[in-house]
Amino acid sequence: MELVDTGIVGLNEMLGGGIPKGHTVVVLGGYGTGKTTMALHFANRGLELGEKVLYLSLEERKESILRASKQYGMNLDNENFILMSPGILDFLERLKNKENIKSDIQDIMPSRLIVDSVSIILMAAESESEMRSVLLNLSDSLKDLNVTTYFLAESKVESPYSSRDGFSEFVGDGVISLQNRYDDEKGTTTSIIRILKMRLMNHDRKAHPYLISERGMEVLSRSDVYF
Numbered sequence: 544m545e546l547v548d549t550g551i552v553g554l555n556e557m558l559g560g561g562i563p564k565g566h567t568v569v570v571l572g573g574y575g576t577g578k579t580t581m582a583l584h585f586a587n588r589g590l591e592l593g594e595k596v597l598y599l600s601l602e603e604r605k606e607s608i609l610r611a612s613k614q615y616g617m618n619l620d621n622e623n624f625i626l627m628s629p630g631i632l633d634f635l636e637r638l639k640n641k642e643n644i645k646s647d648i649q650d651i652m653p654s655r656l657i658v659d660s661v662s663i664i665l666m667a668a669e670s671e672s673e674m675r676s677v678l679l680n681l682s683d684s685l686k687d688l689n690v691t692t693y694f695l696a697e698s699k700v701e702s703p704y705s706s707r708d709g710f711s712e713f714v715g716d717g718v719i720s721l722q723n724r725y726d727d728e729k730g731t732t733t734s735i736i737r738i739l740k741m742r743l744m745n746h747d748r749k750a751h752p753y754l755i756s757e758r759g760m761e762v763l764s765r766s767d768v769y770f
């Protein structure tokens with residue numbers, strides 16, 4: 544089985560090598576937990592390997608994504624990097640027809656895709672059933688095309704292991720959770736990563752700490768988290 548390098552050494556270790564090619568992985572976390580950062584590593588690694596990467600930024604402006612990547616010392620200025628920020632309503636309209644979206648992706652034919660984020664689709668959709676059907680259209684098309692994909696998703700405040708849309712974790716082949724734990728007594732914040740699901744892989748099931756610095760995200764896969 545071909546495994547895809549996430550660009551984060553400790554995360555590859557937790558996965559047992561990488562992500563099975565063609566999987567859709569939901570990166571689930573609250574605001575500011577590092578979802579975009581994790582996706583930038585995935586994009587950057589793809590470019591380093593000469594692959595084509597499509598980044599759909601539905602929330603942040605292109606400049607802001609590029610600025611973050613520069614801060615992390617990444618160079619996404621590459622003809623294989625396609626950064627698009629389509630209007631959410633246009634994008635939603637396009638997603639309603641599976642053949643449309645499939646041909647859109649086929650025109651670019653990336654080997655890696657990032658949707659940042661799928662949560663905004665829920666906000667723009669007219670109903671929950673519309674949101675479900677467009678997410679299914681998208682993930683079916685990606686399956687047919689064998690594109691390895693990150694769906695970034697906002698988690699629920701009251702249950703950090705569920706997405707706000709309540710659906711993407713079931714569509715995904717994998718779910719990786721990013722979480723900030725606050726200790727109000729000590730005044731500390733610990734960021735922890737967990738693989739909640741990864742079809743086909745005998746992955747690490749333990750929680751591990753991670754750090755975000757000017758080098759980007761670092762997963763301490765040899766360290767445990769104590770609660």
Ligand SMILES: Nc1ncnc2c1ncn2[C@@H]1O[C@H](COP(=O)(O)OP(=O)(O)OP(=O)(O)O)[C@@H](O)[C@H]1O
Binds near residue numbers: 572576580581755756
């Ligand atoms: N240069 C840096 N050095 C250290 N930490 C940084 C740096 N840049 C960003 N961070 C940390 O990463 C966090 C933002 O990460 P990121 O934007 O990837 O999160 P996100 O989950 O995508 O957030 P959002 O919900 O806003 O989309 C910041 O809140 C900050 O804590």
Ligand SMILES: [Mg+2]
Binds near residue numbers: 578580659
């Ligand atoms: Mg983000």
